Amino acid sequence: MAEPEVYDVAVIGCGPAGLSAALNAAVRRKKVVLFGGEFCVSKINRSPQVDNFLGRPGVTGEALHREFVAHVREFDIPMINKRVINVFPDEDGLFGLAIKDRIHRARTVILTVGMAVTRTLEGEEGLIGRGVGYCATCDGPLFQGKTVAIIDYTREGIEEAVYMAGFCARVYYVCMHTEPPRFEQENIELLKGVKPVRILGADGTVSALALDQQTVEVDGVFIFREAFPPQDLVPGLELEGNHIKVSRGMETNIPGMFAAGDCTGKPYQLGKSVGEGQVAALNAVAYLDSAGK
Numbered sequence: 587m588a589e590p591e592v593y594d595v596a597v598i599g600c601g602p603a604g605l606s607a608a609l610n611a612a613v614r615r616k617k618v619v620l621f622g623g624e625f626c627v628s629k630i631n632r633s634p635q636v637d638n639f640l641g642r643p644g645v646t647g648e649a650l651h652r653e654f655v656a657h658v659r660e661f662d663i664p665m666i667n668k669r670v671i672n673v674f675p676d677e678d679g680l681f682g683l684a685i686k687d688r689i690h691r692a693r694t695v696i697l698t699v700g701m702a703v704t705r706t707l708e709g710e711e712g713l714i715g716r717g718v719g720y721c722a723t724c725d726g727p728l729f730q731g732k733t734v735a736i737i738d739y740t741r742e743g744i745e746e747a748v749y750m751a752g753f754c755a756r757v758y759y760v761c762m763h764t765e766p767p768r769f770e771q772e773n774i775e776l777l778k779g780v781k782p783v784r785i786l787g788a789d790g791t792v793s794a795l796a797l798d799q800q801t802v803e804v805d806g807v808f809i810f811r812e813a814f815p816p817q818d819l820v821p822g823l824e825l826e827g828n829h830i831k832v833s834r835g836m837e838t839n840i841p842g843m844f845a846a847g848d849c850t851g852k853p854y855q856l857g858k859s860v861g862e863g864q865v866a867a868l869n870a871v872a873y874l875d876s877a878g879k
Contacts, residue, residue, distance in 0.1 A: 592691045593619045595870050596683055598670050598819075599698030602630060602856055603847025605654045606863030607696045607870075612661040614871045619690065620658070620665045621683070630856060639856050650856075666690075669742070671721045673820045673843075681842065686723045694842045694870040697830060698863060699816055701848040706815060709785040713807075714818060717792025718785060722746035722808045731755050732805035735795045737782050739763055743810040747774055750808075758795070758802050777802075816849060826851070836866035844870050 595611040597604045600622025608620045633647030642650060668685045676682035676691055683690040710718055719725045723746060734750055735758040736743045744767045747759045751771040761778040769776060785807050786794040794803045816830050817823050824831045824839035829851040836844045846862035848854045
C-alpha cells in the first residue's frame with residue numbers, strides 16, 4: 587500500500603482565516619491541504635451586508651465568501667469536505683490528522699476552527715473516550731448490541747445514526763436542528779423538541795443521557811456540533827479561557843502548530859481573521875524553512 591501523501595501545511599477550517607492561511611502558504615509554494623465542509627460554513631455567509639472590509643463596501647457576506655473560495659481554487663489547493671476529529675503527533679516529527687476513514691499527514695497544522703458557540707454538556711468532558719465521542723463511524727464497533735444517543739446540531743449525525751443502527755440495539759437521535767429527518771430503521775427513535783442537559787456516568791463510563799423532559803439509559807453519546815472545543819481536537823493544546831493561546835506569530839504551545847481567527851479570541855471580525863490567517867501561514871512557512879523541511 588502506498589504511503590499517504592505528506593503535506594507541508596494542513597489547514598483545518600474553511601472560514602476566512604482558513605482560506606487566507608491556505609492561500610498564503612500556497613503562494614509560497616508549499617504543499618497545502620484544506621479541511622472543511624458544510625459544517626464549517628462561517629458566520630460571514632449569514633451576513634446580509636459587510637461594511638467594514640476594506641475595498642468592498644456593501645458586499646454581502648455570501649458573495650465575499652464565494653470570492654474567497656474562488657481565489658483559493660485558483661491555486662488548486664485540495665479541499666477535503668470532511669471533519670478532522672483528532673490531531674496527534676505522528677512519527678518522523680509529523681502530525682497525523684484523523685478523519686472518518688483515514689489518516690492524513692502534515693509537517694505543520696493551522697487551526698482555524700472558529701468559536702464553539704454551543705457549550706459542552708455537564709458531564710461531557712469527563713467522559714470523553716469513556717462513552718462520549720464525536721465520530722460514530724470511528725467508534726461504532728465498540729457498541730455492538732448496545733444503546734447509544736446521537737445529539738445532532740448539524741445534520742451530520744443523520745448518516746451516523748443510520749450506520750449505528752446496523753449493529754446497535756437502539757439509537758436515540760436527538761434532533762437539535764430545524765429539519766427533523768425520517769428514519770426507516772425501527773431501532774432509531776427520533777427525539778425532537780427536547781434539550782440535552784447532562785451526560786451521566788457510572789463506574790467511569792457513560793450510563794445515561796438526561797434531557798429536559800426525560801432520561802434515557804445509554805452506553806454511549808455521540809455529539810455533532812458546528813464546532814467543538816479545540817482541546818478535544820488536539821490533546822495538550824494550551825487555552826486562554828475558551829480560546830487557543832497564541833503568540834503574535836499565531837504559534838500555539840505545540841511546535842509546528844498555529845491558530846488563527848475566532849478561535850484565538852476577540853474581536854470576532856472578518857479583517858482580523860483574514861490577517862491572522864496570513865500571519866499564521868507566513869510563520870508556518872518560516873518554521874518549515876528554518877527546519878529544513
